[in-house]
Amino acid sequence: MKFAIVVFPGSNSDHDAYYATRHVLGEDAEFVWHKDTGLGGADVVVLPGGFAHGDYLRTGAIARFSPVMQEVKRFAAAGGPVLGICNGFQVLLEAGLLPGAMLRNRSVKFVCQQVHVRVEQTDTPFTSACAAGQVLRMPIAHGEGNYYADPDVLADLEANRQVIFRYTTADGRVTDDANPNGSAHNIAGLCSRSRNVVGLMPHPERACELAVGSADGLVLFESAVQFVSQGAFAAAPHA
Amino acid sequence: MMERAVLERHGLAPDEYQRILEMLGREPTMTELGIFSVMWSEHCSYKSSRVHLRTLPTTGKRVLQGPGENAGAVDIGDGLAAVFKIESHNHPSFIEPYQGAATGVGGIIRDIFTMGARPIALLNSLRFGPLDLPLVRRTFEGVVAGIAGYGNSIGIPTVGGEIGFDESYTGNPLVNVFCLGISRADEIIKGTASGVGNAVYYVGAKTGRDGIHGATMASAEFDEKSAEKRPAVQVGDPFMEKLLLEACLEVMKTDALVGIQDMGAAGLSCSTCEMGSRGGAGVEIDVSLVPQRETGMTPYEIMLSESQERMLLVVKQGREGEVERIFDKWDLHAVRIGVVTTDGRMRVKDRGDVVADIPNGALTDQAPVYRRPMTEPAYLSAVRQLSLVSLGVPPPVAEVFARLLASPGIASKRWVYRQYDHMVRTNTLVVPGMGAGVVRVKGTNRALALSADCNARFVYLDPYAGAELAVAEAARNVACAGAQPIGATNCLNFGNPERPEIMWQFARAVEGMGAACRALDLPITGGNVSLYNETDGRAILPTPVLGVVGLIENADRVVRRAFQAEGDVIVLLGDSRAELGGSEYLKVIHGLIRGVPPALDLAKEVALQQVLVEGAAAGLIRSAHDCAEGGLAVTLAESCFETGLGATIDLNSVPVDASYMKEVATLFSESASRVVVSVSADRVSDLFALAGTHGVPVTRVGLVGGTGIRIAIDGMTAIDTLLVDAERIWSTAIERHFEASRAMA
Numbered sequence: 001m002k003f004a005i006v007v008f009p010g011s012n013s014d015h016d017a018y019y020a021t022r023h024v025l026g027e028d029a030e031f032v033w034h035k036d037t038g039l040g041g042a043d044v045v046v047l048p049g050g051f052a053h054g055d056y057l058r059t060g061a062i063a064r065f066s067p068v069m070q071e072v073k074r075f076a077a078a079g080g081p082v083l084g085i086c087n088g089f090q091v092l093l094e095a096g097l098l099p100g101a102m103l104r105n106r107s108v109k110f111v112c113q114q115v116h117v118r119v120e121q122t123d124t125p126f127t128s129a130c131a132a133g134q135v136l137r138m139p140i141a142h143g144e145g146n147y148y149a150d151p152d153v154l155a156d157l158e159a160n161r162q163v164i165f166r167y168t169t170a171d172g173r174v175t176d177d178a179n180p181n182g183s184a185h186n187i188a189g190l191c192s193r194s195r196n197v198v199g200l201m202p203h204p205e206r207a208c209e210l211a212v213g214s215a216d217g218l219v220l221f222e223s224a225v226q227f228v229s230q231g232a233f234a235a236a237p238h239a
Numbered sequence: 240m241m242e243r244a245v246l247e248r249h250g251l252a253p254d255e256y257q258r259i260l261e262m263l264g265r266e267p268t269m270t271e272l273g274i275f276s277v278m279w280s281e282h283c284s285y286k287s288s289r290v291h292l293r294t295l296p297t298t299g300k301r302v303l304q305g306p307g308e309n310a311g312a313v314d315i316g317d318g319l320a321a322v323f324k325i326e327s328h329n330h331p332s333f334i335e336p337y338q339g340a341a342t343g344v345g346g347i348i349r350d351i352f353t354m355g356a357r358p359i360a361l362l363n364s365l366r367f368g369p370l371d372l373p374l375v376r377r378t379f380e381g382v383v384a385g386i387a388g389y390g391n392s393i394g395i396p397t398v399g400g401e402i403g404f405d406e407s408y409t410g411n412p413l414v415n416v417f418c419l420g421i422s423r424a425d426e427i428i429k430g431t432a433s434g435v436g437n438a439v440y441y442v443g444a445k446t447g448r449d450g451i452h453g454a455t456m457a458s459a460e461f462d463e464k465s466a467e468k469r470p471a472v473q474v475g476d477p478f479m480e481k482l483l484l485e486a487c488l489e490v491m492k493t494d495a496l497v498g499i500q501d502m503g504a505a506g507l508s509c510s511t512c513e514m515g516s517r518g519g520a521g522v523e524i525d526v527s528l529v530p531q532r533e534t535g536m537t538p539y540e541i542m543l544s545e546s547q548e549r550m551l552l553v554v555k556q557g558r559e560g561e562v563e564r565i566f567d568k569w570d571l572h573a574v575r576i577g578v579v580t581t582d583g584r585m586r587v588k589d590r591g592d593v594v595a596d597i598p599n600g601a602l603t604d605q606a607p608v609y610r611r612p613m614t615e616p617a618y619l620s621a622v623r624q625l626s627l628v629s630l631g632v633p634p635p636v637a638e639v640f641a642r643l644l645a646s647p648g649i650a651s652k653r654w655v656y657r658q659y660d661h662m663v664r665t666n667t668l669v670v671p672g673m674g675a676g677v678v679r680v681k682g683t684n685r686a687l688a689l690s691a692d693c694n695a696r697f698v699y700l701d702p703y704a705g706a707e708l709a710v711a712e713a714a715r716n717v718a719c720a721g722a723q724p725i726g727a728t729n730c731l732n733f734g735n736p737e738r739p740e741i742m743w744q745f746a747r748a749v750e751g752m753g754a755a756c757r758a759l760d761l762p763i764t765g766g767n768v769s770l771y772n773e774t775d776g777r778a779i780l781p782t783p784v785l786g787v788v789g790l791i792e793n794a795d796r797v798v799r800r801a802f803q804a805e806g807d808v809i810v811l812l813g814d815s816r817a818e819l820g821g822s823e824y825l826k827v828i829h830g831l832i833r834g835v836p837p838a839l840d841l842a843k844e845v846a847l848q849q850v851l852v853e854g855a856a857a858g859l860i861r862s863a864h865d866c867a868e869g870g871l872a873v874t875l876a877e878s879c880f881e882t883g884l885g886a887t888i889d890l891n892s893v894p895v896d897a898s899y900m901k902e903v904a905t906l907f908s909e910s911a912s913r914v915v916v917s918v919s920a921d922r923v924s925d926l927f928a929l930a931g932t933h934g935v936p937v938t939r940v941g942l943v944g945g946t947g948i949r950i951a952i953d954g955m956t957a958i959d960t961l962l963v964d965a966e967r968i969w970s971t972a973i974e975r976h977f978e979a980s981r982a983m984a
Binding site: 016019020033055203205212 | 391660
């Protein structure tokens with residue numbers, strides 16, 4: 001099975017996503033340039049972290065116009081699993097594949113540290129191998145990860161069980177202290193209504209080996225492998 | 240004849256102008272005068288420092304590239320090279336902290352990827368005034384945000400460094416940035432131009448009027464008018480640099496390049512003449528072809544602009560299309576602006592008319608070199624006197640301990656490094672703030688430990704000894720992680736070299752640095768000199784920073800600074816003496832920088848580091864932490880912090896002439912060549928045997944465990960505190976300065 005790692009100019013965690021899927025997980029992985037108009041027959045698409053196009057305007061605001069995003073939208077519409085990490089999550093928000101927006105962190109500073117997130121739902125391609133309520137330790141590294149949505153959108157997200165990850169304490173309690181950036185409802189990650197598009201601010205690809213601090217993030221990629229190999233998403237819509 | 244005022248504005252002395260006349264055999268054009276002024280500035284020519292720098296050791300069996308290129312390189316095995324350098328961006332960072340620091344990061348990253356290496360780690364060594372001054376907090380906040388803004392965006396982790404505080408840096412902060420990259424050892428690329436007829440390409444950001452005379456600014460002191468120099472600070476664009484980085488590395492894989500150099504200080508002038516000079520060729524360019532951001536720029540402005548994120552490339556004939564296509568892919572447009580010639584001259588044209596025609600040598604090898612006069616500074620004899628008796632009875636040691644933990648020089652720098660992405664690239668094995676930063680080298684079993692250090696108080700009290708101590712400390716820090724120190728880069732920050740006392744400090748520090756590097760077999764493969772660090776006639780503490788790269792053969796054997804397991808035995812390697820000269824204790828408690836620095840025996844230092852490296856490789860040492868500022872008590876506390884394991888310690892007192900200083904001297908003395916290590920109980924004898932083999936003094940001082948830090952001296956309790964209390968003081972001290980200021984605002 002094959003992961004496509006989309007490379008925007010300014011992506012900087014593309015190599016990390018590649019390393020995690022190819023070398024740690026041992027699956028096939030391929031970079032896809034943002035000007036490409038195909039996804040190379042991939043089974044899973046990853047939009048990696050970074051500062052696409054410099055993010056001088058608004059994070060992810062220009063990346064959504066990249067030619068490859070048309071393909072990503074088509075892939076997602078056909079039920080293909082798409083994971084947006086950090087800047088990739090921001091791009092998904094800007095592209096309208098997930099609802100809401102990002103504000104600057106409430107500290108008004110970039111924050112890089114390990115955080116804990118609780119897995120809220122396991123019926124997505126990226127959490128199917130998790131236990132419900134499982135707490136994962138993964139790093140965050142962002143300046144704009146303060147998730148915002150209108151109250152009715154938030155109510156919808158909760159009602160439709162679209163909140164997939166929430167910032168918590170190490171023992172899984174949702175507290176304000178455990179919220180590193182001020183996100184509404186401690187939201188760290190979401191899925192689409194169709195559940196196949198997932199975005200999160202923490203970096204699972206940086207948490208795939210104990211040597212670098214945590215191996216908890218690997219389960220997201222293992223879930224995707226399981227999801228694809230079970231044929232849950234069989235008809236890859238290749239352009 | 241040029242007017243005197245014109246020469247002064249260009250920072251050229253009358254005799255230097257005479258020399259230009261002789262070299263050219265005529266009057267220079269204004270463009271030529273501008274080019275001479277930047278190339279002969281202290282910043283580019285090293286005219287005051289060169290005779291001293293020549294004495295440093297620069298060769299060794301692992302050295303692949305010594306000084307003279309964009310960066311140095313050492314062999315790290317498996318056919319790979321570590322390419323690294325440190326550079327200062329002090330002056331711009333005072334004038335405009337965010338952009339000054341950001342462009343400092345951008346500049347050093349370009350130096351590394353220009354060599355064909357992918358940058359994988361950044362460090363920085365910073366100095367500021369006291370944090371209770373609003374101006375200093377603003378500078379500090381801006382510098383940290385600037386480093387973060389650039390490094391985070393481009394995706395290179397900042398994995399370590401050091402930060403110091405002293406009044407002398409209030410108007411003259413130091414921002415020294417280190418970058419390390421990895422390349423194939425046989426694929427290092429040079430900044431050279433050769434092959435007559437080969438095309439010279441310009442790629443990257445367009446040229447604007449920013450940064451004109453930046454190098455000249457960095458070669459002068461500050462005064463109250465410095466803010467007017469703001470236009471001489473450049474503005475960074477990390478996105479452009481990220482594109483350049485990826486595109487250049489892609490081009491380098493094709494073998495179509497002859498050479499490449501970034502345009503840093505002195506911009507197009509420097510890259511053009513240096514590339515020609517290194518290749519024994521000439522370079523001819525036409526400035527009208529240079530992409531420009533503003534209209535009406537003169538050749539003078541184009542040649543002197545220090546606009547960021549620009550590169551100069553020489554491409555092999557017939558390969559131009561290939562190179563252009565790669566840059567196009569990244570939406571960068573490589574523009575042909577000139578050609579390589581045979582005549583060893585830098586010829587600049589403007590729409591075909593020659594506006595500058597200078598032999599390369601006049602701007603590089605034959606630039607002025609000064610042996611400036613030196614005098615031992617008058618302050619030295621007074622400050623070296625230290626009578627502990629005259630200090631009176633010290634505060635209770637528990638209070639001293641708490642105040643030292645809260646001192647910004649010692650306190651946790653979490654507030655700072657949390658703003659740096661220190662995990663991107665997934666190589667970081669030891670995160671910042673925990674001793675040396677450690678990154679693994681993917682595709683191998685190896686890891687590299689990196690540290691940058693200098694205790695400037697020691698250098699101020701004795702430049703020779705202080706520089707030796709800086710080398711020893713930086714190397715010891717990487718050895719603590721289990722790494723063999725294999726290469727170094729220096730950043731020498733001093734005041735105005737035209738003052739004989741400053742020149743003496745500089746010369747003695749370089750001698751001391753050289754002596755220590757020779758003893759430790761540690762070649763210096765490049766670096767940077769930053770002089771004129773003065774404001775209104777007051778110089779900074781002399782601050783020769785050494786960045787050291789250490790090699791760990793087995794990445795699974797990295798040693799951390801924090802205690803690892805309850806019941807482990809705590810052992811002190813090295814001898815303790817009553818050495819409070821230049822200590823954090825004297826500075827924080829008595830407001831003094833006095834006395835003589837701790838004694839250093841380089842042979843003992845070498846032996847100690849051998850024990851650390853061998854002990855780590857054998858899996859014997861469970862944790863190791865160097866004793867530095869704050870002495871043994873602070874080192875023990877810091878060894879507890881990360882893992883939250885307490886310690887119970889009993890120390891032997893050190894002899895001291897003022898008996899009521901016994902506890903202070905035992906706990907806070909900063910004797911060199913000491914490391915606190917922990918070892919599992921069943922391996923204690925092995926460690927003692929290893930230390931014995933190398934003749935390193937070894938003392939069992941306590942046990943890991945519990946929730947407190949309990950330190951007794953000769954059996955009498957001196958410090959007894961809950962670990963959480965000590966850690967809270969230490970970890971929040973710096974952010975409290977910012978919270979307090981916000982509360983008041």
